[in-house]
Amino acid sequence: MLSSFLLRSCLPSAIRSLPKKARIRNMSSMPGGLQPASVVVLPRSLAPAFESFCQANHGPLPLLGQSEPDKWMLPHLGAVVDMRTICPQFQKYEFGTCTGILASLEKYSEQLKDMVAFLLDCSFSLDGALEQAGLPRRQPAGPSYTGAYKTTVPCATIAGFCCPLVVTMRPIPKDKLERLLEATCSSGGKQGQPIHIGDPELLGIKALSKPDYGDYLECQPEDIPVFWPSPLTSLEAVISYKAPLVFTSAPGCTVMIDLKDTISPSSCLTSEMVPEVHAISKDPLHYSIVSASAVQKIRELESMIAIDPGNRGIRHLLCKDELLLAALSLSHARSVLVTTGFPTHFNQEPPEETDGPPGAIALASFLHTLGKKVSMVVDRRALNLHTKFVEDAVEQGVLKTPIPILTYQGGSVEDARAFLCKDGDPKSPRFDHLVAIERAGRAADGNYYNMRKMNIKHLVDPIDDIFLAAQKIPGISSTGVGDGGNELGTGKVKEAVKKYIRNGDVIACDVGADFAVIAGVSNWGGYALACALYILNSCEVHGRYLRKAIGPSRIPREQSWTQALPSVTKEEKMLGILVQHRVRSGVSGILGMEVDGLPFHSVHAEMIQKLLGVTTVCM
Template sequence: MHSLQSLRCLAPAAVRALIRSNRINVRNTSGMAEGFNQANVVIVHKSLAEDFEKFCHANSGPLPLLYRSAPGEWKSPPLSNDSDIRTDCLQYRKYENGEFTESLSNLERYSEQLEDMVTFYLGCSFSFESAVQKMGVPVRNVEQKCNVSMYKTAVPCFSIASFQCPLVVTMRPVPEDKLDAAVKATHPMRKYHGAPVHIGCPGLLGIKNLSAPDFGDPVQPLPGDIPVFWACGVTGIEAVISCRSQLAFTHSPGCMFITDNKNKDAPAQDVETTQLVHCISTNPLHYSIASSQAVEKIRYLEAVVGEDPGDRGIKHLFVQDELLKACLSLSHSKSILITTGFPTHFNHNPPEETDGPPGAIAMAAMLQALGKEVAIVTDKRAIEMNQSIIENAVEEGVLRTPVPLLFYQHEIEDSALRFLCDNGNPELPRFDHLVAIERTGMAADGNYYNARKMNIKHLVDPIDELFLTAKTIPGVTTTGIGDGGNELGMGKVKDAVKKHIVGGEVIACDVAADFAITAGVSNWGGYAIACGLYILNICEIHERYLRKAVGFPNLSQEKVWSASLPSVSKEEKMLTILVRHGIRSGMTGNLGMEVDGLPFYNAHSSVIQKLLEITSEPAPCSP
């Protein structure tokens, strides 16, 4: 009998010969014939072949089709010269009417039935293990001499006819500092599942217990390892079960067909070092990915909106990639709550300023276009005015559909929890992301201050409580957008506010958001988020990660998304609506086409135009 180490160095034909003669005592083919591709196998009756091929194309992440045989064809000419599918897998499974009935060492006794059956060879993740190892990424299942862990998920595949099943994934623990390398190594290998479909908490895929895989062996992570999940060809087995055909065969999970084809899709070891993987949540742990081009464009957006036209010292509040992480998190979110409203002009009615609402509406418009649920929460005293503003925004074409408007007030001890979650149950949050844009934030003494250190608490409902409570609810993330440090969420940078902003020791907001976006004018931060979401959702790498590599790319919606971007025309209309409602510029109190003392034309309009140019730029940009 041969050891795994000796099998690693053998040619594929030699390994297949050993398998055929039953001279291997290893339980899976991981690591065998290193550098050569392996394949999952599904064998179905010829009457189901067309539908199964369509199912593979509709779910190419888990089921990348390498070859479809003719009925009764034992060989696979594009994959090997001397193979026989009846004998060359380490172990097979037999299914009758969707039920697993038997494990088999070969299929020779079913040769007659196989004359009317078609074999599908599908890419396998064992094919990329040597590629990730060359990039310095350890493969724990190889190190531990066990099969890879495989799990059924709660993610549905795209159904075709009688083939409908959940996505199956493999999991490999990867050290956190090797996550980028794992993505870069596997992304080009589309024939073998490509880049990961999820990084982080298994519960987000519906996997309850990593130590109890549905197929394969439990693989033990080392300290510092992060669970990384790739789409898996065992999804084909679940598809066979779902169609309940009279007779079908598959490989046994981990017991692949070894091809004669060398892996030519692996990247060079000196691949660019641009970071692709970003942590967007620690509770639960969740990472997202995007292309280097998308990342650089969003960083350029961040640099543009971070300019300080009033020289107020806000550059000292800047934290790199807060815009990127907020956009990634929002891209994964399903239901978003936005809050705005800064009643700085307490001697006027209404006391609100023109900074905040336009940025909030711009974000809401893009989020709606992406199919997400969006609501806005503001002060009870301002509900009627904001309702009218939203209605006008729809009439003027700034918004496609109205945004639900809510208010929050503290009534009982757990008011915030009851507001954010169904029946106050933290396992049933109504929103998974909260965004505050130019929303007055509570200072350390419990009061709310404008930039002139005037206490405006009497005009403010305690929406801060929602952000504080959100930190106790797993899966709920928060973003704050501000331009002075006294806005909700900017507590994340309060030390810098106290040091660098005039009056900061008094006005600094004490409530931190997970992501704090600093902008020269807060509206610009809202525009940048809308643009960043668009960039991410047309990014092929990020879009594939969002849908877990099942179904088809959603780029048919790109025109709708593009039409939902902020524009000079739409923002001009939005500001006109606000002025019509008596809302004034924040710094000067002027009632006109002005925000924070800057004229709309040639100031705000030029920033909006610059953001749109970056967003539509086909090549990566640099500040």
């Protein structure tokens, strides 16, 4: 950085005669009542559009105020500031190209009469938050300011202003992430919350060592890269618009203003806003954040569905926060593949049971409402049956739109990879999350067993291969939902299944998933995942993280989300559809309104009501 001595010697005398409240420094922050801001000066005709652009992308472009043409002062900022001279260094842009570096704009006074100056808040100090968290401050590799990166994340486009988000990065030791999050939230409010934690390629950043602005901060082996939105996004907006004449403060240069009459960012450390960080993927490395209150609600859901009405011993299979982690991963997913189908009644036609399809369709319905692409893969022999389920569900209002139904009968790793990826290329997966809900899972001996230890392999296609192939393809996560340990994905807890579940040494599924959601009835796991997604997407902390602090907030929650949740009415209709197609209860084999031997109206309806009670209460 330039020293204050160099700044004083390089700037014109007009700056030194400014009121004492408006001081000039070439640094990101300083103590006292002064606050740094960056400057963008645009033609008056573009001012309304640029103001709207900043408001639509508040994360990287927090607008403090703007001048009036030919007056060149910003009211209510605690100082009368002459914007022609206040910035230590300006950049001049003509038609999107930087054509000059200027110490002042005094010689452009005539042009400035028809221009408007915007101030963007640069007050949040990452270095200050690091110090508060007890983390050492690291210096960039070069003599400049800490690096910033252009991403492939598009900002919300407004009236011709269209550009990628620019972010800044700090390497943080893995075991200090929670402490950092608390410190940044405490000192910077919403502005202090990061928008990405983990692999930079998820933002389209190919090389951290080559920032687009400034100098690289080196990551140590134990570090996690953490990213925040940067006001340098304004430079990309200026470049993309290609206006005839624009002035901006140079990267790394800010104007110091006195904001004693304004409200400083408040701490977000309330039960609704305090963030928690959770790892949701190792390859690629990816963390998500969510409020503590949302986490608590999802844990309530997990506890509710973990009751054991069949006395199978499933409490021994439970792993804390699997529902939370699965829902977080699904919340970030764009394209989801759902599978279901457990042909336990091998002497009946059809051999399917009533547990599985209702939960799968309930989850698919909510994922679709969130704007995610959803498909379902089933056994080929059951393709027509599941197609009828979906058609009837749409006709009766359980689903708004049909779900594409796929089949898979391949028997090799290459077949599974070809199914999952475009042209079989692992760098181009068609899906980024797989979900199995009450899907027959392959045991260690290669067979498929129901709870009574009967082999049903002749009725089951090797959809397990898709889950196994996904484990070796970066960017695809998986979830298995089960209630007995013989379901696809519950291989994650197979040792507990072998030890505590009757016939577990034979029936235990050998194919695991990243997340294993255990429920007393598998349908409940599907309902709970939909409810957890509702909670996450109604959480302001998580919502901001999902949209990278750009674009409009979806809070308050959209009415369509509430309508897409499972309900007693919709699930009663869905179960009626299955019974109409002669699908039977899994435990009793009864053709009627029951699942796993439990009557719908007294047991399952009550569970749905309890889940909704936790889900829809005000956050």
